[in-house]
Amino acid sequence: MRSVVALAIITFKEGIRNRALFGIGLMALFLLGLNVSVAGFFMRDIGKVTVDMNLSALNFAGLLLVFFVAINLMAKDIDRKTIHLVLSKPISRSQYVWGKYGGILLFLSVSLAFLFLFSCLTIALLLALYPDYFGAFSWGQFVVAATFVLVKLAVLTAIVLFFSTITTSSLVTLIFSLGSYIAGVTIEEVVFYLKSDWATQERVVSESLRTVIDVLSYLLPNFTVFDFSLEAAHGLPIAFERIVLALGYAGGYSAILLLLAGFIFARREFN
Template sequence: MSRVWALALITYKEGVRNRSVYGIVLFALFILGLNVAVAGFLMRDIGKVTIDMNLSALSFSGLLLVFFVGLNLMAKDIDKKTIHLVLSKPISRVEYISGKYLGILLFVGVCLLVLLAFSSMTVFGLRFLYPDYFEHFSWAAFFLAAFFVYVKLALLSALVVFFSAITTSSFVTFVFSICSYIVGQTIEEVVFYLQSSLGEEGVSPALRVFIEGV
């Protein structure tokens, strides 16, 4: 287990040193700052717009971190053949994959915590300026939503690691991972359509069974 954590720590440090991280974090901070500037123009929905923009900034920034940094942390070892050097040490393939995955989770988690801190300050500031529009706001619900953003990114990171383990091209891994993300984001709409009256009339029973199985 110590070898897994050592590899996870190395992966985390590699992620932090990636220059793309600073660009992604600055982009997220720009969105959060834009939220403060724009909120005043939406007097009826300040609370809703503030929370939506903050959670969207966290989610989108996390996606960029996984796709442009987390994926690179796996692909770099394969492209540069450094994986052969690692596996020549007393470490198994399972330990290698587990260490890489834990390192990516640690990296994404730390970045999200930093962004969540700035996001919380944004919400706190707007709540202080416009208290009447945050009557039903709950910090517990806000942090729970942020936690589930992290759960989504953890699942996406697992897909990245999985596809990296069965393919030799980082581009193929990227395509498979983003397709899986799109399917996961749109499957709810498909379910709602099947449950609607249009879905009941326009979808054959055999196709319905197949889609529900998927």
């Protein structure tokens, strides 16, 4: 446990001092600033537009963090053989995986918390400027939606770690993770389309394709589960049960990937 924590700490420090962070942070702050400046152009529902833009900024910044910084935190270790040094210490391979995951998660949480703070400030500012146009806005739902941006990134990070244990280059990891992300965001639409009555009536979906789709819906993460932006934007109620389910889903999926990553990593050779 101590070595896991120690590894998580240096991973976190290595990530948080990365210069790319400034760029990503600046970009997110720019988006938030843009939000403040364009809010006045909308006639009504400024609250909705604000929430949309804030969540998108968090989401976009988070994805950049995962794909440009987090991938490197793991893959550069292997590419540059730093992992040889780390593994020469009394750290098991699965401890390494968990330590890295913890570090990256900490890094993402702290970075996003920082951006979230700014995002809250812009919302507070706009609330003060246009109090009449924030009809259905609720802080609670916004916090839930923002937290689930982090949950989504946590699942994505588990995917990244999993792929870095089976590939030898960070580029391949990047491509696979990006592919999984895109598939994960779109899978729900595809599955429901294929399941819809129109499609089945016409038998465009053969039985075997249906099975493939069913299996895929278990294999790939459904990232839309973590998307509460619509609820936050329109102030719609979020069922507690839905939050619990989504959290359990995220936890289960990530834990399985990390355990598998640990198994694969233990068998892996570093040449």
